[in-house]
Amino acid sequence: MxxxxxxxxxxxxxxxxxxxxxxxxxxxxxxxxxxxxxxxxxxxxxxxxxxxxxxxxxxxxxxxxxxxxxxxxxxxxxxxxxxxxxxxxxxxxxxxxxxxxxxxxxxxxxxxxxxxSQSTQPAVSSGGALSDLVLPNFTRPLQKGQKSPIDPMGGVLHKIRASFGWNLKGVDCDIDASAFLLDMSGKVPDDSWFVFYGQPESPDGSVSFVKDSQDGGRESIPIDLDHLSGNICRIVFVLTIHEAFARKQNFSMVKDAYIRLLNADTGKELLSFCMDQYYENVTSMTIGEIYLHNGQWKFNPVGNGVNKDLAGQCAIYGVEIEG
Known part of the structure; x- marks a missing residue:
């Protein structure tokens, strides 16, 4: 759980x-x-x-x-x-x-x-409204649904980094990036294969969560493909709004949401996708995914949203929730 x-x-x-x-x-x-x-x-x-x-x-x-x-x-x-x-x-x-x-x-x-009371000094964040993020130069942008090998040049990649960024339309939304590591069933093998701010590393140590991305984004998820468990064939990247239902917030209040896949060794962009459609009935967004196809890792810029919170996304991919 x-x-x-x-x-x-x-x-x-x-x-x-x-x-x-x-x-x-x-x-x-x-x-x-x-x-x-x-x-x-x-x-x-x-x-x-x-x-x-x-x-x-x-x-x-x-x-x-x-x-x-x-x-x-x-x-x-x-x-x-x-x-x-x-x-x-x-x-x-x-x-x-x-x-x-x-x-x-x-x-x-x-x-x-x-x-x-569980801790004498809880973890904290800066909080407050975010200042606008300066958008990076998208050198290899894809359109929604335009699938591509993660290295279009045909090279062999060992480590990549998924970098996430977004801006807000004058509101104080708390957005989180997370990753679901899936096997052939389309579900997580067990609850430990869900990586987010509360569980910042996969069991095999190949995928982790990092706040304040070093490449200029807001959050990032580094991935070591060489050490990724052999039964994981798909990684889904999700953006969610914390307390979206309680605060009556949705993705129509968000702009400039993007994902960039970077070569972790060089920092160079491999592929990127910046969303251009935002809806009032969307509280969480599957912004993209990487998946293994015929022995090759590919990227799919999904850009589809649902009216679910983080717990709802967990239910989709088989992560059990207490209660």
Whole structure:
């Protein structure tokens, strides 16, 4: 099972976190709840997400909390066992239950502070509205559905990097890139083959998630094709809007969304795709995919969206969600 980690916008000091922990252990007064709601303005990135190892009935292991959210460290593995990370419970209407930023009901505050108490210093992100990203020079752009070998020059690639970028139309949308590693069934072999901000590395170590891409994008997913597990034949890249349903946000509020495939060794663009169609009924977007065809890796600029959140995308590709 997977649980999508909570996200926050501002760091908690050690004394504040210690105070929260002590309050959560006991009964909370109305004043306590008001204070906690004012402190825990959750929105971006996990507050100490957990990884469950597939080793019998062993209990989950919590990854140490991160500092300012620049890059995701490699997730530790035990005895080379694949791992699973935690994502949100599904509600009756099929939407994931990731709570909004503020709460009017005391129980909601208790639920959120319980998550905060798992770590004395949660991981944080800069938060706030994004400044416009300067678009790169797309040297080898493709149109939607225009499939191509990932190296049109016919070379042999060992490492590539999928770089993602986007701009916003004057709103504060929190967009995340993620990757689903699929086998011949069109599903993930198990939950550990879903790579995102809360599970930043595949079990074989070949695919990882990086915040603040070094090539000028917002996020990137490096891929080591030489070390990719032999049963993985397709990698789907998805962009999702965090809390899209709660915030009533959609991809009509987004512009300049793109994916670039780069040679990881040289940094040169191999292929790219920049979306030009955005719709109000789309909250997550399959922006592209790479797939193995007759022994050759190819790129498909998909550009198709659905009215689903990250949990909904997980359901499409066979990632089980708690609850």
């Amino acid at each position: 997977i649980e999508i980690p909570e996200k926050i916008t501002s760091p908690l000091s050690g004394s504040t976190a210690e105070s929260i922990n002590s309050r959560v252990r006991g009964a909370l007064s109305n004043q306590n709840l008001q204070d906690l709601n004012g402190v825990t303005n959750y929105r971006t990135r996990s507050s100490g997400y957990k990884t469950n190892y597939r080793s019998g009935d062993a209990s989950g292991v919590r990854i140490p909390p991160k500092g300012p959210y620049d890059t995701c460290p490699q997730t530790p593995r035990r005895n080379s066992q694949p791992y699973r990370t935690a994502v949100p419970q599904m509600s009756a209407n099929g939407h994931s239950q990731i709570p909004p930023n503020t709460y009017s009901h005391p129980q909601a505050a208790v639920s959120r502070t319980s998550a905060a």
